[in-house]
Amino acid sequence: MEMSATRDHQQYRQDIRAFLDLEWAKPRASGDVDIAAFRTKAIDAGYLYRGIPRRFGGSEQPADSLKARIIAEEFARAKAPGEVKGVGTQMLVPTLLECGAEWQKEKFVRKTLTGEYKWCQGYSEPGSGSDLASLRTRGELVDGEWVINGQKVWTSYAGTSDYMFALVRTEPDAPKHEGISYLLIDMKSPGIQVRPLKQINGGEEFNEVFLTDVRTPADWIVGERGKGWAVSKSLLKHERNMIGGVDRSDSLFKSLLSLARRVERGGKPSIEDPWVRDRLAALKARLEVMRHISLVQFTREANGAPAGRTQMMNKLYQSNYAGEVANLAVELLGDDALLSPIGNRDVGNERWLMQYMNSLAAAIAGGTSNIQRNIIAERGLGLPREKEGAA
Amino acid sequence: MKFDLSEDQIALRDAVTDYLADTCPIPVTLAAHEDATRDKEIWDGLMALGVGGVNIPARHGGIGLGMLDLAVIAEAVGRFAAPGRFFPHALATQALILSENEATKAEWLPKLASGEALATIALAEGQQRWLAEDWMLAGNERLSGSKLFVPVADEADLIIVGLEGRDLALVETSAEGLRIAATPTFDGGRPLFEVSFDATPCTRLAGADGTRLCDAGLLLLCADAIGGAAHCVDSSVAYAKEREQFGRPIGSFQAVKHQLADMALEVEPSMGLFWYAANIYDSNSVESAQFSALAKAHFTDLYAAMARRMIEMHGGIGYTWEFGAHVWLKRSVFDRTFLGTPTIHRARYAQLAGW
Numbered sequence: 144m145e146m147s148a149t150r151d152h153q154q155y156r157q158d159i160r161a162f163l164d165l166e167w168a169k170p171r172a173s174g175d176v177d178i179a180a181f182r183t184k185a186i187d188a189g190y191l192y193r194g195i196p197r198r199f200g201g202s203e204q205p206a207d208s209l210k211a212r213i214i215a216e217e218f219a220r221a222k223a224p225g226e227v228k229g230v231g232t233q234m235l236v237p238t239l240l241e242c243g244a245e246w247q248k249e250k251f252v253r254k255t256l257t258g259e260y261k262w263c264q265g266y267s268e269p270g271s272g273s274d275l276a277s278l279r280t281r282g283e284l285v286d287g288e289w290v291i292n293g294q295k296v297w298t299s300y301a302g303t304s305d306y307m308f309a310l311v312r313t314e315p316d317a318p319k320h321e322g323i324s325y326l327l328i329d330m331k332s333p334g335i336q337v338r339p340l341k342q343i344n345g346g347e348e349f350n351e352v353f354l355t356d357v358r359t360p361a362d363w364i365v366g367e368r369g370k371g372w373a374v375s376k377s378l379l380k381h382e383r384n385m386i387g388g389v390d391r392s393d394s395l396f397k398s399l400l401s402l403a404r405r406v407e408r409g410g411k412p413s414i415e416d417p418w419v420r421d422r423l424a425a426l427k428a429r430l431e432v433m434r435h436i437s438l439v440q441f442t443r444e445a446n447g448a449p450a451g452r453t454q455m456m457n458k459l460y461q462s463n464y465a466g467e468v469a470n471l472a473v474e475l476l477g478d479d480a481l482l483s484p485i486g487n488r489d490v491g492n493e494r495w496l497m498q499y500m501n502s503l504a505a506a507i508a509g510g511t512s513n514i515q516r517n518i519i520a521e522r523g524l525g526l527p528r529e530k531e532g533a534a
Numbered sequence: 535m536k537f538d539l540s541e542d543q544i545a546l547r548d549a550v551t552d553y554l555a556d557t558c559p560i561p562v563t564l565a566a567h568e569d570a571t572r573d574k575e576i577w578d579g580l581m582a583l584g585v586g587g588v589n590i591p592a593r594h595g596g597i598g599l600g601m602l603d604l605a606v607i608a609e610a611v612g613r614f615a616a617p618g619r620f621f622p623h624a625l626a627t628q629a630l631i632l633s634e635n636e637a638t639k640a641e642w643l644p645k646l647a648s649g650e651a652l653a654t655i656a657l658a659e660g661q662q663r664w665l666a667e668d669w670m671l672a673g674n675e676r677l678s679g680s681k682l683f684v685p686v687a688d689e690a691d692l693i694i695v696g697l698e699g700r701d702l703a704l705v706e707t708s709a710e711g712l713r714i715a716a717t718p719t720f721d722g723g724r725p726l727f728e729v730s731f732d733a734t735p736c737t738r739l740a741g742a743d744g745t746r747l748c749d750a751g752l753l754l755l756c757a758d759a760i761g762g763a764a765h766c767v768d769s770s771v772a773y774a775k776e777r778e779q780f781g782r783p784i785g786s787f788q789a790v791k792h793q794l795a796d797m798a799l800e801v802e803p804s805m806g807l808f809w810y811a812a813n814i815y816d817s818n819s820v821e822s823a824q825f826s827a828l829a830k831a832h833f834t835d836l837y838a839a840m841a842r843r844m845i846e847m848h849g850g851i852g853y854t855w856e857f858g859a860h861v862w863l864k865r866s867v868f869d870r871t872f873l874g875t876p877t878i879h880r881a882r883y884a885q886l887a888g889w
Contacts, residue, residue, distance in 0.1 A: 400889075414889050417881065423889065424880035428807070428832035431825075435806030438537035446536075453803045459795075460803055513792065520791035524771050524798060527786035 156213050162188055163221040178224050179257065190214050191226050192256055195240065200253030208441040219390065230299070231255040231262035235308050238325075242366045242374050247327070251306075265295040265309030265328065265352060266375075273514050275310070276319045276372060280354060282311040282326060284361060289313070289326055291357040297508075301337045301350040304330050314369045325371035327363040334358070344500045345485040389430075389437050392461055395468045395498070396430045399423070399475075406475050406492060413475050422471050429464055433457075452523040459515040465502035473499055539809065543606050546588075550610040553583055558614045560858035566617070567722035567861065570689065577617040581649030586623070589631060595644035601750065605757040605812035612761025612869075615861045618724035619652060621754055622685040626653030628750045629694040629702050634741030638704060642692065651691040655751070656681035656705075656729050657873070664874045666700035666744030673697065673736065677705065680730035683872070687714045687727035695736065700744035703736040710734060721868040723861065749823055751873050752830035753812050759837035759869045760808050762862050763801045766840035769859070770794055770847045777849075790847070797843055800836055808833065820886065827883040831876035837866040 166184050170176055185191045186202045193211060195201020204210075218225045226232055236255055239248050254260040271278040280293025291311055301307070307328045314322035328335075334357040339347040366374045403414040403423060413419045437457075440450040472495040473480050484496040506512045520526045539547070558576055566573040580586075589604045590596020604624060611620045627646045630639055630653075645651035658664050659671065660682050671679045681695060693705045705712065711732035719726045771794055774785030784790050811825040841863040845852040852859045870876065 420884035420889060421877060421880045424828065424831065424883045424887075427883070427887075428828045431810075431828065432804045432807045432832070435537070435810045436803040437806075439806040439809075442537045452798075453805075456799050456803050459799055463799075516792040516795035517788070519795035519798060520785075524794055526771070526774060526791050526794065527783055529786070529788065 152209060152213060155210055156217060159190065159214060159217040160221075162190070163217060163223050167221055167223040182224060182227075182257070185223075185225075186256075190218070192232075195236065195252065195256065199240070199248055200256045206445075208444045212441060215390065227256065227258040229262065230264045230308075231260060234264065235262050238308070238374060238377055239365060241377055242325075244362070244365075246362075247365065251327075260306060261300065261304045263298050263301045263304035263307045263330070263352075265298060265307045265311075267297045268294060269296050273511060275375070276323065278310055278312060278323065280309070280311050281315065282313045282324065284313070287361050288358045289361060289363070291326070291328065291354045291359065293354050295352040295354070296340075297349050298337075298352045299349045301330070301352050302339065306330055307352070308365070310371050310375055313371075317369055320372045321369050323371040323375070324368050325365040325374040326359055327365065328354075328357060328359045332357050332359065343503075344497055389433050389461075392430055392433055392464050392468075395465060396426060399426070399468050399472055402472055402475055402492060402495065406477065406479075408475070408477070419471075419475070426464075426467060426471065429460075429467070433460060433464065452519070455515075455519050455523050458509065459512055459519070462502065462505040462512060465498070465505050469495065469499040469502045537806070537809075539602075539606065543603055546603060547606040547610050549583060550580065550585065550607050551613065553579060554610060554614040554616050558616045560861070563615055563723070563861055564856075564858050570725075573617050573619065573723070574689075577619045578649065580611075580617065580620070585620075586627070586649050587647030590627060590643050590647045591631070594639055595647040600813070601753060601815035602809060602812040605753055605808070608754050608757030609761035609764075609808075612758030612865075613765045615723060615762060615765070615865050618721075619686050619689070621724065621758060622654035622690070623652055624754055625747070625751050626655050626692070626694040629655065629739060629742055629747050630704070632742040632746055633702070633739035635737070635739050638737055638739065642704070645691075652686065652689055653692045653694065654684055654686050654690040655694045655696075655747075656684040656687070657696045657748070657751075658682040658684075662874060662878065664872075664878075665748050666696060669696040669698055669700065669744065671695065671697050673703075673731075674738070675735060676711075676733045677703065677731040677736050678711075678733055680728060682728050683717065683726045684714075684729045685724050685726055687729050688716070688725070693729060694739070694747075695731075696744050696747075702739040702742045702744055702747060704739060705731070705734055705736045709736075721864040723865060724868055745823070746818065748873060749815060749826040752826040752879070753815055755869045755872060756808055756811065756826075756829045756833040759833040759866065760801070760804065762865055762869070763833070763837040763840040766837075766844035766862055767794070767797045767801050770797060770844045773848055793843065793847065797840055801840060804833065804836065824883055824886045827879040827886060830873070831879040831883065834866070834870040835876045837862075838870050841866040 166181055182191060189202045189204045192201035193204040194206065195203065197203045215225070232255055236252055239252060251260060255262065266275065268278050268280060280291065280295065282289040282291045295309065307330055309326050309328055310323050311326050312322050313324040334355040336353040338351045340349050340351060341347055342349065400423065403419055404412055406413050408416045408419065436453050440454055443450045476492055476495060479491060479493045480496065482493040484490055484493045517529065521528050557579055562572060566576065584597065585607055587596030588599050588607060589601065590598070592598045608620065608624065611617070623646070630643055630646065633639060642651065646653055658681060659669060671677065671681065677695065684693065687693065690707055693707060695703050695705055697703055711734040713730045715728045717726040717728055774790055774794060775783055777784050785794070808829060811829040814822045814825060845859045845863060848859060851857050
């Protein structure tokens with residue numbers, strides 16, 4: 144086991160620092176920031192969208208997950224804008240690159256990477272959550288166009304998106320997993336109605352989307368007719384990798400430590416309280432568990448070896464962790480936990496109540512914790528698959 | 535940067551695992567709990583594999599590897615809840631390795647490497663006073679006083695004793711004034727003794743820092759715990775696939791599946807932290823002390839929880855002596871308690887981290 148970075152990687156880190164200093168820190172200090180131009184330079188230098196071919200707007204670098212990690216660390220350190228986040232870059236683009244037609248890649252990938260095209264995901268339906276393949280929104284091919292009718296739900300940012308990638312039942316007579324196609328829809332099409340849903344945290348990021356005789360061209364299908372489920376499987380994989388991450392857990396723990404230093408307990412800073420120290424150390428251990436297993440996974444990926452079944456556990460470990468941190472934070476808040484974190488007035492430590500709620504979103508989105516347990520048990524541990532209930 | 539076990543480390547672990555899989559099935563483990571000669575047979579086999587000399591320098595008859603190499607062996611030993619002699623012998627050996635007392639090293643290390651001599655450690659002084667900063671037993675060339683919870687003292691040839699000032703000394707069990715009294719021990723695989731000294735001659739181990747020795751002990755207990763916890767997961771999963779109720783394997787019920795998934799979730803991702811903590815031991819850094827404390831707390835807590843869930847998962851059969859699951863339960867309590875409970879080590883971590 145070599146714990147220190149190789150010279151090559153150390154040099155790489157130095158190069159990134161020099162780049163960020165020149166192209167980001169200096170312009171920012173002089174108030175002369177152009178984020179789009181900075182991103183273009185970072186792509187040219189090979190720091191962003193490394194897995195994406197140059198002809199589609201990526202930087203097309205050899206796979207090196209440790210370099211990718213160094214880039215992420217250095218960009219975060221310099222507070223420089225990295226890759227555009229969201230379902231467009233993190234879910235649609237990888238899916239198009241894997242399953243899309245050439246013209247689809249050319250039309251959609253580059254502008255999605257720059258943030259010009261924003262996407263939403265037409266996935267869940269009122270009756271189809273964890274059992275996604277039971278979805279009922281249907282599409283019929285009429286005069287060279289798909290005519291789509293149905294309803295989607297939990298569609299984040301539907302109101303501000305340019306396009307939707309959607310799972311639609313196009314083969315009503317086929318078995319449930321084989322009757323679904325993966326379609327692209329222009330959100331400006333007639334027949335789309337977006338209704339925001341108010342969330343427990345007061346926000347309105349997600350929506351219901353009603354589709355009534357919505358038309359999309361026949362070739363706006365990714366993969367073949369009836370193969371949309373397979374396409375969506377690669378999508379699920381991308382989403383699981385996207386949610387959480389050690390960096391997020393790391394910054395959560397740092398914030399918790401700073402809260403423990405700031406708030407008092409029995410007339411002293413909480414961090415001096417033996418019970419609080421014990422709970423913080425327990426959470427620190429779990430953070431180090433995530434940090435080091437991700438290093439193991441990175442190493443194996445970098446060497447082309449299977450990362451192992453611990454990869455299936457990342458999402459559950461991370462979302463559990465977010466909940467554990469939030470729980471301790473709310474204990475530390477004391478009476479402040481009675482105050483609303485929402486509103487225009489100055490919000491103090493009770494802003495942790497937002498994390499208390501948001502950590503639940505992490506445990507639900509992208510496959511609930513119980514779905515994660517099914518995946519670990521069935522695919523990881525080889526326990527018998529769940530039989531479908533009588534329909 | 536490469537963060538994984540090396541091929542050599544995997545080969546080492548596999549060799550020990552294969553040997554124990556053949557020689558140490560549950561009935562033998564159980565028998566060894568009641569009859570120490572059975573334990574000795576397995577021990578002799580491990581020594582023949584070269585386990586005794588893994589981290590002993592080549593000039594003293596070993597192969598000169600590091601703590602991580604020793605720890606992956608300890609993990610395999612823990613998985614089978616195999617010989618009680620391993621932990622005290624490996625830790626006592628580490629004390630001699632840390633020492634600068636060349637004459638003593640030259641005399642004993644080759645014998646410890648080959649297994650010709652068995653060694654153990656005498657650290658505890660009661661009231662949870664386990665660690666180097668707690669030791670009060672004093673003495674220069676002769677010792678008077680006593681130590682508690684000394685593993686396999688009845689069979690050992692030498693004992694490494696923790697002294698005031700974080701010092702260490704070597705005492706031969708044949709020395710005058712030494713008395714050994716058995717302690718009724720929960721973990722039958724690692725019988726404990728009270729050892730008392732009455733003007734007993736000792737050899738000081740110059741240069742050996744008791745704190746470093748304790749950190750090594752914490753890591754070896756971690757290794758035993760992660761191996762044992764992995765066994766708890768694997769045996770529970772295997773049983774859930776084989777045991778049928780209501781006409782199907784109990785592992786097809788979601789309640790059981792989810793419990794098993796949660797067990798695997800606790801144990802398997804933790805492996806990287808264990809490797810890291812063991813690997814940085816040889817660097818002798820502040821970080822090493824921090825991670826030894828953090829890991830001991832994390833892994834031994836986790837082992838105890840997994841052992842309980844394993845027995846519960848097995849139902850009635852898990853509660854029988856004959857089935858043997860209790861071996862891991864009892865061993866987990868040993869690992870959790872020996873050298874200080876998780877709470878103590880989390881408090882130490884908080885202090886070492888400057889909180």
